[in-house]
Every structure is written in structure tokens, then in C-alpha cells.
Ligand SMILES: O=P(O)(O)O[C@@H]1C[C@H](O)[C@@H](CO)O1
């Protein structure tokens with residue numbers, strides 16, 4: 001698994017030398033695999049060609065690495081994962097973060113990680129892009145941490161601080177990019193991402209629990225990648241696209257009240273239990289994919305080459 005040289009040698013045989021030193025890595029979330037559609041000189045490498053890579057089995061995730069130049073002018077050399085790996089697919093955490101470690105070996109200094117997420121904060125409307133500034137990872141706190149295990153690379157820190165996980169500079173660049181693109185203020189927000197294992201979506205009570213703990217959005221990915229990227233010394237930016245509401249502002253509606261109103265003939269507004277689906281998540285990704293793409297392209301223009 002950790003024989004990076006086999007992966008790197010394979011890449012050397014498939015990708016032209018001028019694209020093999022990407023500055024920025026991108027991970028595309030559910031429905032967001034179209035992000036690097038406008039890469040110049042793009043070269044796609046399918047995961048099944050790469051030792052150490054597993055396959056993405058989730059609809060909306062392709063299974064390829066894309067190398068190329070992104071953004072206006074000469075473009076910035078990037079490598080993008082068109083499809084990521086989630087622990088709920090049965091992948092080991094070491095497999096989930098393997099591509100991030102390969103990106104580090106290729107020289108990636110800045111990583112932009114996107115995901116689809118449910119809103120816990122009732123003020124976040126569907127379609128908002130949340131610039132993540134912190135996370136809560138119940139799996140990490142309870143023993144499902146991708147950095148657990150013997151230290152195989154002694155050049156990496158054993159005890160990684162997480163108080164400065166999400167690069168202040170990169171987060172600010174998102175707002176600079178949005179300003180330049182005249183994106184309306186409400187299209188973006190800042191917030192805390194809660195990582196859960198999935199594949200189940202939250203019960204209403206779990207949603208309220210995570211909200212009470214201080215999270216704004218919830219999703220099933222990203223945090224393992226963030227930890228590996230930080231361990232490898234990369235600057236991290238995470239953008240979450242809100243695809244659905246988890247905590248419904250109107251709250252719980254009592255069925256006893258409803259029944260009593262019904263027999264009294266005063267029932268006007270019967271409760272309905274909202275359910276989320278992955279199709280809904282994907283369709284929001286399609287709807288907001290272009291916005292996410294222009295934002296990421298603009299951010300790339302602003303990232304200093306020595307950041
Ligand atoms: O890969 P991401 O985190 O973008 O995908 C989210 C979490 C689940 O994989 C899926 C649920 O609909 O969307």
C-alpha cells in the first residue's frame with residue numbers, strides 16, 4: 001500500500017513531464033467531478049492503472065486523476081481527483097488518504113477539497129458554498145483517525161496540531177475571488193464541518209446533536225484527506241456545497257397535537273417527514289457546479305506560487 005514509488009513510476013510513464021509537478025491538488029466532491037472540465041493540456045489517468053489506488057463506487061464520482069493547467073492565462077498546474085474514496089464504501093482509511101499522499105510526493109503545496117454536505121445551521125440555504133474554517137470529527141475522537149498507527153515516515157509529525165488546519169490565507173482568497181467575480185454575498189458562508197462515517201444520513205435528533213455541538217454542515221468525507229494533507233505539510237482549503245437541509249427550522253411536529261387538531265377539525269398544516277436522497281445531492285452539484293468551478297479557478301489565480 002505504501003509503495004509510493006510504484007505509483008509515481010506509473011505516473012511518470014503516463015503523464016508528460018511538464019504536468020508532473022502540480023502546484024495545487026483538487027478533490028472533487030459528489031456531483032462536482034466536472035470542476036476541472038476546462039483544464040488545458042489535460043491528461044486523465046484512471047485509478048485502475050495506479051498501484052495503491054482503489055475505485056470510487058459512489059454515483060457522481062468518477063475514478064480518474066486529471067493533470068493539466070487550470071484557470072486563465074498560462075494556467076496553474078493542478079492534479080485533480082475526479083472521484084474520492086469514502087470509508088463507508090469499505091475502503092481502509094489508509095486507502096482513502098493514499099491519493100493525498102501521492103499528491104504530496106508530486107510536490108503539491110496547496111490542496112482544495114470540495115464536498116457535498118447537509119446544512120445543520122438553519123441559516124444556510126441549499127446552494128450556499130461554505131468556506132470551512134473548522135471541523136468536528138466524532139470518528140477521529142473515537143478511534144477512527146487516519147493518522148493512527150506506527151509512524152512509517154519519521155519526517156512527519158507524530159502529534160499533529162489541528163488548531164490551524166484550514167489556511168487563513170486560502171480562505172480569504174475565496175472571498176477575494178467571489179468579490180472579483182461579483183458573486184452575491186449570500187452565496188458564500190463560513191462554517192464548521194462535521195465528519196460522520198455515513199452511509200446513513202442523519203436522524204433529526206443526530207442533526208440537532210451535531211448542531212448543538214457547533215457544526216454548521218455535515219458530510220461523509222473530507223476530514224481524513226484534510227488530516228493527511230496537514231500531516232504532509234500542505235495548505236488546506238475546504239469548500240462545502242450545501243445540498244440539503246438536515247435540521248429543519250420548523251422543528252419537530254407532534255403527531256399527538258396533529259391527531260387532536262384533526263379530530264377537532266382545526267388541522268391546517270399536517271407534518272411531513274422530509275427525506276434526503278443522493279440524487280438530490282447530485283442534482284445540486286450539477287446546478288452549482290459552474291459556480292464552484294469559477295470560484296476555484298479564480299482562487300488558483302490568486303494563490304501565491306511560494307505559498
Ligand atoms: O464525497 P462527498 O462528501 O462530496 O459526498 C457526499 C457524502 C456522501 O458521499 C454523499 C451522500 O449523498 O455525498
Ligand SMILES: Nc1nc2[nH]cnc2c(=O)[nH]1
Pocket residue numbers: 116117118119196198200201202218219220243244245246276281
Ligand atoms: N452526512 C451527510 N452527508 C451529506 N452529504 C450531502 N448531504 C448530506 C447529509 O445530509 N448528511
